[in-house]
Amino acid sequence: MSRNILEVRSLSKRFGGLQAVSNLSFDIAPGEILGLLGPNGAGKTTAFNLIAGFHRLDQGEIRFEGKDIAGMVPHQICQTGIARTFQLSKPFGGLTAIENIMVGAFARASNRTMARHSASELLQFLGLAAKADVDANDLTAFDKRKLELGRALATQPRLLLMDEVVAGATPSEAGEMVELVRRVRDRGITVLIVEHVMKVIMGLSDRVIVMEQGKLIANGIPSEVVRMPEVLKAYFGDGYVSGGEYVSASA
Incomplete structure (x- = not known):
């Protein structure tokens, strides 16, 4: 039996003439924080949505805790133990904060008191x-983002998919969210986090994978990946690569 909580094999998705994801393969170990990086348009969110069941894959295999979940719809995937947050927080207006999180809790709770x-x-x-x-x-916008996280956690996931968690956040808010993600992992939840802000994700992830133009171009610990010429070129262009060293910290 595999020791990985999630296994993605040869994942591919095309939208018309655009090959959004091409032959993507990676694993996540239990208790790991895995960062999925890449410049805008790299295919990160599409890959994320394929795992979460929001898009149907063209080919490939997705196994969660040894079970094939490819082809399942989002609510079925949630029931298996995978939850996600969205890049744009959309709370249920007209409901209070606690009622919003109760919506997620009803995925497991059998009554209102438990939820x-x-x-x-x-x-x-x-x-x-x-x-x-x-x-x-x-x-506030940041509190809505935390509420989004709470609603996902209320479904009692074993794997949490987080999409662009610090987008639009101030530095102090970004720091608070990073600490929250670490505390989520401390609760025994494995985390796959999609982000394009390299500085944030490099300090948070145990391991990172990097996509460009739908393909995986790097997989390793942050301190190694950040120096890979192919990663620097994907983010900053040829002008930022010199002997495999990071030349500018502008992003």
């Missing part, structure tokens, strides 16, 4: 307990 208890614990975990009864639409 509310789970949601209350997660609000505490996220630092949002004081805002439990605030309408979700009245939260």
Whole structure:
């Protein structure tokens, strides 16, 4: 039996004339934080959506805890133990913060009392307990992002897929989110995090994989990947590669 919690093999997806993902393969070990990096348009979010069941793959295999999940729809994948956040947070307006998280909790909870208890614990975990009864639409953008995380955690995942978690965040907010991701892993949850901000993900991930034009171009520990000429070229162009060294920190 495989020791990996997730195995992706030869994943491919085309939209018309665009080959968004091409023959992508990688694994995630239990308890790992794996960063999926790449410049805009590299195919990161498409790969993410294939794993989460939001797109149907053209070919390939996705196995979670040894079970083939390719072809499952999102709610079925959620039931297997995979949850996701979205790049753009979209809370349920007209519902309070705690009610938003209860929506996720009902994936496992059999009654309202259980769902509310789970949601209350997660609000505490996220630092949002004081805002439990605030309408979700009245939260700050960053608090909405944390609420998005809480709603996903409420489904009790063993693997969490996180999409662009620090997009638009201030440096202090980005630091808080990084710490939250570490605490999520401390709860026994494996994390696959899609991000294009290299500086953030390099300090958070145990290992990173890098995509360009739909293909995997690097796989390794952050300190090694950041110096790979093919990665630097993908992000910064030929002018930023000199003997495999990082020349500019502008991004």
